[in-house]
Amino acid sequence: MKLSITPWHLPLLLSLFDGIFSLPSNKNFPRTLSTRTPRDADWNACVQRGTTDWAALQSAVDPRGQHTDSPVADLRYYQSTPNTNQPPPGGLATEMAKLSNSIPLTGYTKIQLSKPHAHGDPVFENLYHSKVIIAKDNQRWRDEVDPENQRVNWPEVAFANYHALAPSTHFPTTGLSWVIQYFIGNEITVEILRDIYTSARRTPRQGEWDEWTYAHDRDEFLAILGTPVGCGATRLLTQHATALGKKVIATIYTLVDGPAAPSIAFRFRAA
Numbered sequence: 001m002k003l004s005i006t007p008w009h010l011p012l013l014l015s016l017f018d019g020i021f022s023l024p025s026n027k028n029f030p031r032t033l034s035t036r037t038p039r040d041a042d043w044n045a046c047v048q049r050g051t052t053d054w055a056a057l058q059s060a061v062d063p064r065g066q067h068t069d070s071p072v073a074d075l076r077y078y079q080s081t082p083n084t085n086q087p088p089p090g091g092l093a094t095e096m097a098k099l100s101n102s103i104p105l106t107g108y109t110k111i112q113l114s115k116p117h118a119h120g121d122p123v124f125e126n127l128y129h130s131k132v133i134i135a136k137d138n139q140r141w142r143d144e145v146d147p148e149n150q151r152v153n154w155p156e157v158a159f160a161n162y163h164a165l166a167p168s169t170h171f172p173t174t175g176l177s178w179v180i181q182y183f184i185g186n187e188i189t190v191e192i193l194r195d196i197y198t199s200a201r202r203t204p205r206q207g208e209w210d211e212w213t214y215a216h217d218r219d220e221f222l223a224i225l226g227t228p229v230g231c232g233a234t235r236l237l238t239q240h241a242t243a244l245g246k247k248v249i250a251t252i253y254t255l256v257d258g259p260a261a262p263s264i265a266f267r268f269r270a271a
Contacts, residue, residue, distance in 0.1 A: 040195075042188060042191065042192070043192065043195055043199075043223060045226065046188075046192050046222075046223045046224075046225075046226030046227055046230075047219060047222050047223045047226055048226065049225075049226035049231065050221075050222035050223055050224065050225035050226030050227075050230060050234075051222050051226075053225055053226070053230075053231060053234040053235065053238070054214070054222060054225055054234065056234075056238050057234055057237055057238045057241075057248060057249075058248070058271075060237070060238045060239075060241035060246075061237075061241050061246040061247070061248060061271035062271075063246075067241050067242065069239065069240050069241060069242045069243055070156075070239040070240060072159065072160050072163055073152045073156035073157065073159070073160040074160075075113065075152065075157065075160050075161075077116070078113040078114065078115065078116070078123070078124075079113070079114045079115070079116050080111060080112070080113055081111070081112040081113075081114070081122070082109055082110070082111045082112075083109070083110045083111075084109050085106075085107055085108075085109075086107075086108045086109065086110040086127060087105070087106055087108065088105065088108065088127065088134060088182075089127070089134070089136055089182055089183075090182070090183070092134070092180070092182050092263070093105045095209070095255060095263065096180065096265075098208070098209060099178075099209055099253060099265055099267075100267075102131070102177075103131065103132060103178060104129050104130075104131060104132065107129060108127040108128060108129050108132075108134065109127065109128045109129075109165055109169075110125070110126070110127045110128075110136075111124075111125075111126060111127075111128065111161050112124070112125045113125075113157060121137070121139070122137070123138070123139060124137075124138045124139075124154070124157045125137040125138065126138070126157070126158060126161065128161060128162055128165055130169065130171035130175045130176075131175055131176065131177045131178060132176075132177070132178040132179075132180060133158050133162060133176065133178070133179050133180070134179075134180045134182055135154065135158070135179065135180070135181045135182065135229075135232070136182055136183075138154050138157075153232075154232040154236075155232055155235045155236040155239055155240075156239075158179075158232075158236055159236060159239070159240045159243070159244075162176065163240075163243065172245075173240075173243050173244055173245070174243075174244060174245030175245075176244055176245075176247070176268065177247075177267065177268050177269075178265060178266065178267055178268065179232075179233045179236065179265070179266045179268075180263065180264070180265045180266075181229045181232075181233075181263060181264045181265075181266075182263050183261045183262075183263060184229060184261055184262050184263060184264065185261055186227070186228050186229060188227055188228055189227040189228055189229045189230075189262075189264075190261070190262060192223050192224065192226075192227050193224075193254060193256050193262050193264075194256075195223065196212070196217075196220040196223055196224065196254070197256075199219060199220055199223075200217060200220050204254075204256045204257035205257060206257045207257065208255070208257075209253040209254065209255050209265065210253065210254050210255075210256070211251055211252075211253055212224065212251065212252040212253070212254065213250070213251050213252075214249075221252060224252050224254070224264065225249070225252075229264055230252075230264075230266075233249065233266040234249065237249070237268065244268075245270060246270065246271045247268040247269060247270060247271065248268065248269060248270075248271045249266050249267070249268060250267050250268060250269040251266075251267045252264065252265070252266055252267075253265040253266075253267070
């Protein structure tokens with residue numbers, strides 16, 4: 001039987017990736033703008049989901065509201081491999097230095113979570129610092145933890161590990177200021193990154209981060225938040241708003257022009 005996918009299926013397919021960071025890829029990001037019209041079904045679905053998640057975040061940080069944080073995820077069904085005093089991966093330290101001199105370039109704790117007794121790649125691999133979480137390689141499709149209802153998604157993993165490290169590293173969970181997604185290979189996210197430049201009539205700057213804000217680039221900002229990568233960052237802040245100090249995403253930075261796969265950085269500020 002031949003499988004047919006129409007534009008009506010795309011929002012459903014996008015929903016399967018909610019909050020999941022995907023596999024880094026060696027696929028180069030084109031230096032030309034997208035030839036698609038940024039009003040296709042996937043663009044509209046991302047803007048719609050980004051709008052919904054942005055509204056949920058605003059509600060979670062509203063001091064007049066009655067938000068209750070999600071419980072800290074139970075990760076005991078995973079095999080955890082922590083490594084302390086690690087540098088950022090690859091050439092990311094150089095790129096991070098361009099973003100802000102307040103971003104630490106050393107002293108990260110890398111934590112890999114694998115299914116028990118696994119010998120292959122981990123399901124989740126992230127690096128943690130008091131101010132920064134770097135999402136390196138997160139593949140929920142590899143997840144075969146049993147029982148199945150104990151499987152978790154990226155925001156749950158990121159917060160659980162960040163929260164667990166806080167006592168031993170003597171930093172409060174309210175200090176988180178950045179989430180950086182390194183070397184993105186998720187195809188939906190990569191396509192939307194092409195489309196935001198077309199929508200905004202901008203050209204990626206070689207070797208430089210481009211800045212996007214809700215005030216000046218509303219559609220593009222929301223489209224990024226609606227990608228699988230953007231969902232993860234937004235829902236991290238929403239699900240654990242109180243513990244993280246009621247933060248919102250102030251600025252999104254994209255690095256898409258160059259020989260490597262693109263990266264996205266989310267800078268937070270107090271609401």
